[in-house]
Amino acid sequence: MSHKVVQRVAELAAQLAAHAEETEQAGKLSDKSVALVREAGVMRMLQPTDFGGYAAHPRDFAEAVMAVAGACGSTGWVCGVGGVHPWEMALMDRRLQEEVWGEDPDTWIASPYAPQGVATPTDGGYVLRGRWSFSSGTDHCDWIFLGAMIGNPDGTPMMPPRTLHVVLPRADYTIVDDSWDVIGLCGTGSKDVIVDGAFIPQYRTIDSEEVASGTLAADRAGRTETVYRLPFWAMFPLGITAAVIGIAEGALAAHLDYQRNRITAMGTAIKDDPYVLYAISEAASEIAASRSQLLDGISRLYDLADAGKTIAFEDRSVVRRNQVRCAWRAVSAVDEIFARSGGNAVRKNNALQRFWRDAHVGLQHAIHIPGSIYHSDALTSMGVEPQGMLRALI
Template sequence: MTTLLEPTSSQDQGNDSSSVLGRVRAHLPEIAARSAEAEAARAVPAEIITALREAGVFRMALPKAWGGEQLDLVDAARVVQEISRADGSTGWTVQAASMAWFFVRSLPQETLEKEVFGDGADLMLRGAIAPKGKATPVEGGYRLSGRWPLASGSFTPDWMLAGFVVEGAPPLPDGRPDMRVALIRPEQVTFLDTWEAVGLRATQSTDFTMDDVFVPERFTGPLVGDNNIPAPFYGLPYTATGASHDAVILGCLEGALDDLAELAAAKRPAFNPRVVIGEDPVFQEKFAELHLRTAALNALLEQTGRVVMDRALAGEEPTSLEWFSYTGGHQHIHHEGIRILNEVMTLSGSAGLYSSNPMQRRWRDVRCVSQHVAGNNGSLRKLGAVLSGQGDAR
């Protein structure tokens, strides 16, 4: 595997076998070898989920005070990226479960500290933050019903996450409805087998439903509210988790470039079988360009992520320029990533079309990731407004 710019790490974690990334690297060959099996089964193999859980990936962003690893957003993204280089569905499963805790940061700290994390941070979370549920206030909490899509995770969770709107509540000061988020036990929901998608097929990003489920008030918080999780990452503005989405794309890109390098060393053009395609100067120039464009995306995530994380560590808010460079970077990486993979597929010729070639799976996986709201968030427009002197566009 060749990477032009090796990402840096604030903890040099990749060279330490006791770090999350060091532990994960021991499992990457098996993840890659079983990627086709995972897609066919529409689930990441249970043995891989168990191994990754033991490696600490599902607690990697949680605070050390509660038993987590407390990686910052860039180091956590690097873990996701390396897993995604082996298999996109596994990378997506890890990013979804490990980052979902960000969206319950507004729950009361006593609830989080004692009732959720009282026995440690080695927990699995699934759910959907979109406020698709409707809740009626009752004594001590809410009666919650609804149907939520895209609850990624081919595992049995310890907790479910669900966004909802409080019916009959007055609008918030900014005019939006009263939207909240809840933690619920998995036995209170019904999973529906709805995930038949073009890519990320092993993620089990299914729908789930609830019907008149009682949720205690203390297990809810404002959808956009104050942070009660004691780690700097959680103090960042809403949508801070986009780096992990970028990481899935970048990992799949690097994996596809690896696939193309193998193909270039072996494939011979039908009408010129004396050479392999890697000897073609036109191919060589285009292949180099794709590597450089991918390296540029890596550098963009690393640089903008470090800037906003440094602000969080200092207890400060990023400036508008810093924040929209980071979130606008998500939008650019999502769109440029699928463009690069389209060109990788073109260079592969007919070889890339066969289901036996992992390149086409990476292509489909990135097509799915690039549809996510994290990559279609309007931040490029807001960044342009700041850059053109139109003031703070938040």
């Protein structure tokens, strides 16, 4: 049986879809879309129960993200990215958790994690400077996770590099309002943010390697729930790829609605065209396979953690390989049906074209780049231990 949040999203899906165009035009989630996501509780699925969350199975979280994205791609994307942040916040110092959620458990947290800034050590913490791109949903967030390299006294990054995830309140960073002008996922409002000399107390930081390991951060934070013992590079990609697959499901539904009664310029009813019907069934199967593969991967890792077993690099590598592939498979399926939707599919009043654009932009995220992930996994499957950057993002 579906998680109750997934059921709520299903009940609200028509309303989310009705505000998708408003979200796209605004370049950020509409106020109504934000209210609907809050009402459903999607952002609290991975939040710890002691701060008003569900500490849900990550499979349930992914299904909720897919359901949102099937109605509105941009809203689903923000849920997929932002919905993972409460999971990491659960691993942070409890003082920070109280600051973020103590008064309002519905407080949203933004990111990005790319280490595009430098944190220079000082008494009691760090001084942070930098500019970060792609802060999805940032207009609706009161706190932010940022990736940063630890710096030397002169502000240059230490070598070899060591990275942190640091957390700042809204008053300590600037959102660059004109920095999100794109062709897809327009409503995510994934703007740039700037930090110019903000002080970050030590307790608002965490070593990125601790989070990546899957157990070190959980042990330090005293979190025993299975979901918090999973590796970062399984959890963070999960939300993003779930959004892409949900978008593909939305595209398929829009295609079916459009094609059901369509007559081509040659006078052929689509329901009588065996070539289009073949493409529809093949695409539907590919998208369904992508969903299954994504959910299976995170469930396998969860089961290992739940049994108290070590999640090995090989385990993580296989899940990352499959997660990347299922995103590309789903978007390829969308291309097949879009190519058979006729000229009117490109009109802006046809939701199919928005899903098509959103799906392709979703593939541009760094976690969907297959090269090094496939390379690393192939070596691992041969019994060769990947080294250096071939272990990155896994």
